[in-house]
Structures are given as structure tokens and as C-alpha cells.
Amino acid sequence: MSKPALARGTRDFGPEQMAKRMFIFETIRQTFRRFGFQPLETPAIENLSVLMGKYGEEGDQLLFKILNSGDFSAGLTQEDLENGPKKLITRISEKGLRYDLTVPFARFVAMNRGTLAFPFKRYQIQPVWRADRPQKGRYREFYQCDADVVGTRSLLCEAEIVMMLHQGLRHLGIEAFTVKINHRKVLTGIAEVIGAPGREAALCVAIDKLDKIGQEGVFAELLKTGFNEAHLSALEPFLGLQFNGSSFSRLETLLAGSPVAMEGLADLREVWKMVEGFGLENPALELDITLARGLSYYTGCIFEVKAHNVRIGSICGGGRYDNLTESFGVKDMSGVGISFGVDRIYDVMEELGLFPDLQQEGTKVMVTNFDAEAAYYGLNVLARLRQVGCNAEMYPDSSKLKKQLDYADRKNIPYVVLIGSQEMETGKLTVKHMKSGQQNELTLDEIIELFIKNQ
């Protein structure tokens, strides 16, 4: 007999959590649909040849690898063992678990490019797996909710992402947030004008930590990675900048020497203009030149969303990448996407008390069960309630009233219909409202009427 336990870094989601999670998924799904995105699902299991080399060395290590079936160790020798785990893996494992939704999407696009209607807009809501060290808020299995467009460089897509973020979050009930936006070319330009052309990657790794370690910390880190004092004093004017989007002029002055930065700023201006064209009320859009996430990946606009009034990292993120399918042999497939972080959104909504009442998902009426005769009588009541769309159940065993009411209470069932000998005789059933304790005697038709209205 084994004492049951969850695998480390994984979670069960019981009924209450599920109701909340499904509310989040459904709201995001509806938002994606509203903007013309279509659903896609890819398998959890992918060939390692598809996954390896796409996430850097660290990512390769964090992939969960699946042992080949059957006699996987046939032909292995002492030498294979001595060669170390990295080589040994290639002998005993050909498949792994999906690490994100982007690489499988790229594989899908590459494999189906002949039949898809481009630009192809897809959304995908599925779990991914990472063999990370589990810690608070970081799990080995978690959902991603992604929407991407591939096959166009139009900045309309970026503006749509800004719209989608606003609409999705507001429909969730999250009103206080900032959509931060930056552009890869602005980062490239900053590296140029401070006299460190081509070194924006190292620059960004440091700048990215500005929030956490402050300007002093960032400078210390940059000095360690080969930047000098001249670079730093040239960089300083950029770090204090705050942009609400109404004016990029200060930045345009600072970056005037970099044509590539000007391109990035022009893109951003265009996105702002289109968001205005959409007539978005109270846009929470902010240019943040310290935003760098996944720089090796993004080639154009970069997005991130921070919720206010909570100490939780970014809740959404994304950007444009020009080489999505290149590693699968399909070139010139520019794309742009956004990912909603469900776990963090859940935590934000929980902490700020933003979840609506989700009772309608659960059982609305429980019918009591006092003896075989009353239970049989109640079957018809159940059937009628369900016919009018009411989630209903009968307590399965003939038990004491207290036990049955306790069950209804623990399951948050708002109404109980009591059927005893008196009720069967008169045809007037007792309807108990659990919260108030109020009881009414009603005929079945009146009860049905009540719950039709009550929906």
C-alpha cells in the first residue's frame, strides 16, 4: 500500500479552484475569439528533436524527457554510462513534454503552411512542463494562454494586443494595471548611442533588474560584464525616464544618433496612434525602456503587464519575433503574440477579491432523501428541475435531515427541496433557502416557475 502524494511542483485543482480557473480561462478564451483568434491544441508529447535547442542550454535541461518504451536499455554499455547523462539521454529518450506553446505552434505552422489561411491567428490554452526547482508561485506544471498572429508584419497586430489585454483584464475584473511596452530596436539604439553597439543583450539583462536592485546594482553588474564608466554615464539619462505615451520627444532627442532606434520609435508611435483610433477608454499603456524580457527572442515590440496594488510579477507578456519557424525550415514568418499568466492572474484576483460569484456553475437545488418512497417521488422533481436548466441532485442515501443539510451546506447548494410523507400527501413541497433558513411550501409547478425566473 502506497501513501499517496503529489509529484513535487504539481497541484490538484478541486471544485472551488476549478470554478475560478474556468472563469479565467473562459474569459480569456472569449477575448481571444472576439479578436478573431482560432483555437489550436497540440500534443503534450513532442519529439525531442522539435524541442531541443529552442530554449537555450538551460531550457534543454529543464525539459522533461520521456523514457523510450520497451527494452530501452538494450545495447547500452558501460561506456554509455561513462559518457554522462547528456549523451546517455539521446540513447534512451526520444520524446519530451511541451515546455511552452510557442515552439509547438511553430512546428504546427511549419507542418501545415500549405493549408492554413495566412495571416494565421491562433489561441492555445494548455499546460506546459518545466523541471524547474519548485518554489512559491513556481510550478513544474502550469497552464499558458497564448494568442499569436503569424504571417504579417502589420503593427495593427500589436495594437490589437494592447486592446486585447485591456479587454481581457477588465472582463476579469482587473481594472488597475499597466501595459508596459518597449521595442527591441530602441534597446539596440541605446546600446549604440552609449557606445556599446551590439551589446544590448548584456545591457538588457542588467537593466531588466532595475526594479529589484536599483540603478546602483545595475551599474555594478554592467561594470562586471565589461561596460565602463563612460558607458554608464551615457546610460544614466535613459534610466530615469518615464513615458506615458503622449510624448516620445525626450527619447527621440537622446536617440537621434541611431537610425535603428528611430525605426523602433516610429513603430511605437504607430501602435499608440492605432490604440487611439480604437477609442480605448483610459488606456493604461506606458513605454518602459527597461523592459527587455526574452531579448534573444523578440525582434520588435515587447509587452508586459503589471497589476497594481499587489506584489506579484508580470501577469502577461509577449512581443514580436521575426524567426518563429526558421528552425523548422520556414523563413520570413514574422509573428507577434501575447501570453496571459493564469496562475498569477488567479493570485491577483484572489488577493484583491475580484472573483465574481460563481455559484451558478454548481448545484442549485438538492432534493432530500428520507426513504425509498420519498426518493422515488423526488425523481420526477429532479427531472423537471433539470429540464428547465437547473443543476440539481438528490442526496443519494436515506439519511437524517441534518446530515443531508450539512452536505448541501458544504457543497454551497443554495436551495433544498424537502420531500416527506406530508409533502407527498399534499403535493406541496418545502423549499428551504439555505442562507436565510427561510422555508416555503410550493407545488412542483410553482417550484419550476421559481427556478426558471431565478436563473
Add this chain to the structure above:
Amino acid sequence: MSKPALARGTRDFGPEQMAKRMFIFETIRQTFRRFGFQPLETPAIENLSVLMGKYGEEGDQLLFKILNSGDFSAGLTQEDLENGPKKLITRISEKGLRYDLTVPFARFVAMNRGTLAFPFKRYQIQPVWRADRPQKGRYREFYQCDADVVGTRSLLCEAEIVMMLHQGLRHLGIEAFTVKINHRKVLTGIAEVIGAPGREAALCVAIDKLDKIGQEGVFAELLKTGFNEAHLSALEPFLGLQFNGSSFSRLETLLAGSPVAMEGLADLREVWKMVEGFGLENPALELDITLARGLSYYTGCIFEVKAHNVRIGSICGGGRYDNLTESFGVKDMSGVGISFGVDRIYDVMEELGLFPDLQQEGTKVMVTNFDAEAAYYGLNVLARLRQVGCNAEMYPDSSKLKKQLDYADRKNIPYVVLIGSQEMETGKLTVKHMKSGQQNELTLDEIIELFIKNQ
């Protein structure tokens, strides 16, 4: 550069398939909810200690095992290799992929029995993985849709399953089907009265094939497994029986000598009576004493559903099991459950043309994009359409009309709003109905009005 391919036995689901699959999932989910079942999700990854030994020797082999992270091969020796794969696995793998939804559910119940409200009714819709040899209609990754009740022996649960099967399938549009039901104790009783007590397992393995290999084949197989002619001639009267449920009397006569069989028949009578009490119209319920599925597992009623007019195996199956959580140290937890086979249901609906029009899930209106000015003008049109709940998108690039209409056509978008210089001047936009080709000139307010009505 890798040529991308799916892992063997896995599938992508593109937009069209997804719309159909989501219709099936949502219909089943709603049916489960209507009957008071609550959602649960468990992780894809479970400890092998939870999974191993639960599905028989064959099942253990079909589990996908996950390689331990990090330096998994440290300390392995030549001897470990020589001990063969079965022992080696225990050294390099501690986790596996979920093989079904029942064992994870049992683990969840065992771990949370102190806080759950019993009887606990949960539904679970998630993929499972099996390292089976892939073949037509059999995949290595597929969804299961399960609903189970644990913590009660009430036969109301069995009657509810019959109701739920009827309602779920009918809501899907599958009208022609048979819900087959049998009882483990009837099978036990048959083994007793034919003079082979305790050997119902071998008996059932053979009887289960009656459909495929006929009575002669079944008899041949039974002779091989140690039954004799006397057993066979005693068995013969059972095999030709057909039961529509209105009368079990012939069976009661045949099984009169077996008290345990009488218990089984009494259970079945009770289920029938309750289904009648529910007032189910045209019940498609049939007693099938050749139905045995998963005998080692089920202890009471056994269910299976066959769709008519298609050559596809059973589309739903389930039954009662008395020892769900015993292997996790929790005794006396009787349960009963049903599983909807989504892949087969999909095939049945496809073959019989039962899917409804699912267009409302997709984009309803595409706004054209002829140049920057017209696109900018169109942003407001888009925003207004979305505000009234209409799924809408703009073609992202300024392209020729033909290309844009072709995109709308391939994406099955029913309406296109054309905005050119004339439209911007007059404020009358052209609305094209793609199927009929009909065009109307309408103001934006009229268009909004049209799509509010049209939903």
C-alpha cells in the same frame, strides 16, 4: 535545422476540429454539471508509486515514464544495465504520465478525505497517455471525460448515470444508441450455475468476444481455458438471451440457484425502476449479460454505450467499483462512474453528420484594409462591433480585395465590411454577405443594429 514531425500516436487539433471537440466537451461538461458533479483537475505527472501496480502488468509497461532531472545516471553501474529495463527504470525514473483519470481521482480522494463533502461527485476532462502501439483510432494521447461518485452504495447513482448518458448523447445530437447494462454478480452467478464457480473472469474474457467471434468461437476459447462440454451446454441458454428490461423473469429462472445472482438482478430491477421514476422518454436501456468490461475492477453494475448505424466500438463505459481507494489505504469507499469516449463520439458525429453549425465560435465580420487611412477609419468600426459581442477582425495588411476576400472565405467568415474612400466620404459602409455575395450600404449604426439582432 530539424524537419518537424509529430510524435508517433499524437495529434494536432486545428481550428475546425477544435470547434467540434469543444462542442463535445462543453456539452458533456454541462450534462455533468446538471447532475451535480463538480470539476476536478489533477496533474499530468504523477509519482510512479501512485501509478504502478494499478493497471496490471501490461498497464505498468504502457505507462510513459519520465526521466529524473539532473544527473540521473550518477552511480549507475554495469550491473544496473544487466539487470534489465524493469529494474533500471526504478533507478532513473520516479514519475510517469497519467494513464487514466480514475487512479489520480482515487489518490485525490485519499489525500483529501478529511475535507471533502461525501458522497463526492466529481467530473474530470483531461488527456491521458498510454505507450500503446498506435493504430487507426488508437492514440498515445487522448482525452477522457469521466464523472464518478464515491462514498455511497446508493443505486440512485447508477440510475443517474443512465439518465446522464441519455441526456448527454441526445444533447450532442446522437439519438440512436443503446445503453447496455450488466452486473458483476450476474456474471458470478452464471459461473456458479453452470458449474464453474469462481471462474467468471475466464468466462467473461471469452463471452466478451461473442459479438466478434460468435458462439462457436466463444466455446472453442472456453474449452481451451479448461471449461468442459457440460459447462458449455449449461451456458448456452444464457447466450441467446435479449433483454429489453421489461422482464427479467427468464433470467431469474435460469439463475434461481444462485443467491448472489439474485442480488445482482435485484440491483438491476431497482435501477430500471428509478429510470422509470425519472420519466425518461424512450429509454434505450438494455440488459446485456455478455457485457463484462474490466471485470477485475467492477464489482456491481457495468455500463457500455453503443451508437447505432456506425461501425465504431463502445462510445461510453463505466461501472461500480467497491475498492477505489483501497490501494491508497482508504477502505470502504464504494464508487460508480462513467466515461464518455470523446474520440469515438467525434467519429460517430462526423460519420453521421451530427455536428451543428459552429460558426458562431469563429469570426463573424472581417473589416477590409485598403490603405492606412481606411484602416484607421475601420478601427472604430471594429471596436463598436466587438462592444456588442460580435467576433470581428481587420485584415492586417493593406492588400488587394481579392486576397482579403479569399482570407475571409478560407476562414469561413460570413460578413465582410468594405471601407474605401467613397465609404469614408459618405459614412455608408458596404456590408458583403459572403455566401450570397449580396452587398448592402449601411451606416455604422445600422451595421451595429444588424449584428445585435443577428446573434
